[in-house]
Amino acid sequence: MKNFTKIPFNKxxxxxxxxxxxxxxxxxxxxxxxxxxxxxxxxxxxxxYSFPYVLLTxxxxxxxxxxxxxxxxxxxxxxxxxxxxxxxxxNAFVLRGANIxxxxxxxxxxxxxxxxxxxxxxxxxxAIVVVHYAGIACEIDKIKEFCDLNGIYLIEDAAQAIDxxxxxxxxxxxxxxxxxxxxxxxxxxxxxxxxxxxxxxSFVDRAEIIWEKGTNRSAFFRGEIDKYGWVDIGSSFLPSxxxxxxxxxxxxxxxxxxxxxxxxxxRYWENLQTLEKGKHIILPEIPSFSSNNAHIFYILCKSASExxxxxxxxxxxxxxxxxxxxxxxxxxxxxxxxxxxxxxENANMFSDTLLRLPLFYEMTKSQVDFVTDKINEFxx
Ligand SMILES: *Cc1c(COP(=O)(O)O)cnc(C)c1O
Numbered sequence: 001m002k003n004f005t006k007i008p009f010n011k012x013x014x015x016x017x018x019x020x021x022x023x024x025x026x027x028x029x030x031x032x033x034x035x036x037x038x039x040x041x042x043x044x045x046x047x048x049y050s051f052p053y054v055l056l057t058x059x060x061x062x063x064x065x066x067x068x069x070x071x072x073x074x075x076x077x078x079x080x081x082x083x084x085x086x087x088x089x090x091n092a093f094v095l096r097g098a099n100i101x102x103x104x105x106x107x108x109x110x111x112x113x114x115x116x117x118x119x120x121x122x123x124x125x126x127a128i129v130v131v132h133y134a135g136i137a138c139e140i141d142k143i144k145e146f147c148d149l150n151g152i153y154l155i156e157d158a159a160q161a162i163d164x165x166x167x168x169x170x171x172x173x174x175x176x177x178x179x180x181x182x183x184x185x186x187x188x189x190x191x192x193x194x195x196x197x198x199x200x201x202s203f204v205d206r207a208e209i210i211w212e213k214g215t216n217r218s219a220f221f222r223g224e225i226d227k228y229g230w231v232d233i234g235s236s237f238l239p240s241x242x243x244x245x246x247x248x249x250x251x252x253x254x255x256x257x258x259x260x261x262x263x264x265x266x267r268y269w270e271n272l273q274t275l276e277k278g279k280h281i282i283l284p285e286i287p288s289f290s291s292n293n294a295h296i297f298y299i300l301c302k303s304a305s306e307x308x309x310x311x312x313x314x315x316x317x318x319x320x321x322x323x324x325x326x327x328x329x330x331x332x333x334x335x336x337x338x339x340x341x342x343x344x345e346n347a348n349m350f351s352d353t354l355l356r357l358p359l360f361y362e363m364t365k366s367q368v369d370f371v372t373d374k375i376n377e378f379x380x
Contacts, residue, residue, distance in 0.1 A: 021245035037244035060181030063196035064092035135295035190247035261294035271372035
């Protein structure tokens with residue numbers, strides 16, 4: 001068996017014209033935002049996924065913050081958010097004064113379900129935010145139907161879910177708003193980067209204004225008005241053309257990147273079958289209604305201490321595996337603000353037992369084999 005000097009958890013990569021595109025942008029004399037490459041990226045998302053309206057942002061966090069502004073979230077509004085997620089999913093709404101009501105994960109998957117959400121809904125519930133963990137769709141059709149029936153806004157935090165599908169329909173096409181991330185740890189990267197998808201046309205004009213620091217500059221550049229000014233609140237949410245240029249090169253290679261990641265993911269899956277059958281570990285569940293975009297390969301260990309021993313064992317072999325979210329309702333910032341009395345046990349279980357294995361575009365199958373050999377060595 002070949003030994004590797006180091007297998008990192010993640011590694012940023014170039015796949016095509018990233019450098020060439022960035023040079024082009026600099027030579028064009030305009031490196032600020034909303035230029036040619038931003039338009040190219042917008043068109044890509046509209047064509048590939050039929051998203052009706054999109055705006056590139058500097059992060060998924062920004063796209064979530066824009067969603068909260070667009071919905072006029074105010075003090076006293078309740079927003080239901082998974083406990084097992086990244087801080088931004090909740091923080092974007094906390095910034096506008098919302099009370100966060102945390103929902104538990106399913107027992108068999110980190111995603112929330114309609115069942116874990118319904119007991120939390122009150123008259124004050126203004127929005128529900130779902131996360132498609134590891135790029136695996138939650139039961140978004142049922143949740144959307146419930147939101148529509150009850151006049152509640154739905155936001156898809158699809159940070160991890162690029163090129164993911166619920167049945168045949170792209171993830172990101174269900175929420176009033178959906179948000180994607182191109183952070184260097186995601187499938188498609190631009191360092192920092194994000195996307196806001198707007199599926200309700202009535203929010204489009206205001207979204208553009210908020211995106212352009214509260215001004216109607218976008219309309220001005222289209223020649224619709226003869227001067228632009230301050231018309232609403234907003235911020236600097238649009239990325240520079242340098243980021244869009246990097247991103248566009250990745251998007252042009254999306255299918256290639258996805259094929260590679262899926263092959264690595266499947267290799268992990270095959271190599272770890274025996275350990276799962278021996279009940280040493282649990283492998284990820286992919287419900288029949290969801291595609292697998294191969295964002296994360298995780299395993300579930302029996303306990304936090306067993307997981308730590310496995311992490312240490314892998315580290316000794318220069319393999320860097322890592323756990324994921326710690327439940328937000330127990331976080332230092334929110335613990336004392338958390339008031340809903342529902343049980344949140346599954347999220348805590350995933351916090352304690354979920355382990356993410358290395359998975360990145362330039363990883364090789366023999367590196368996957370090396371990782372799974374070392375995991376086998378640990379258990380048997
Ligand atoms: C990565 C991630 C974010 C944050 O994305 P940024 O682009 O870094 O702001 C938000 N939510 C989830 C679920 C994520 O995985």
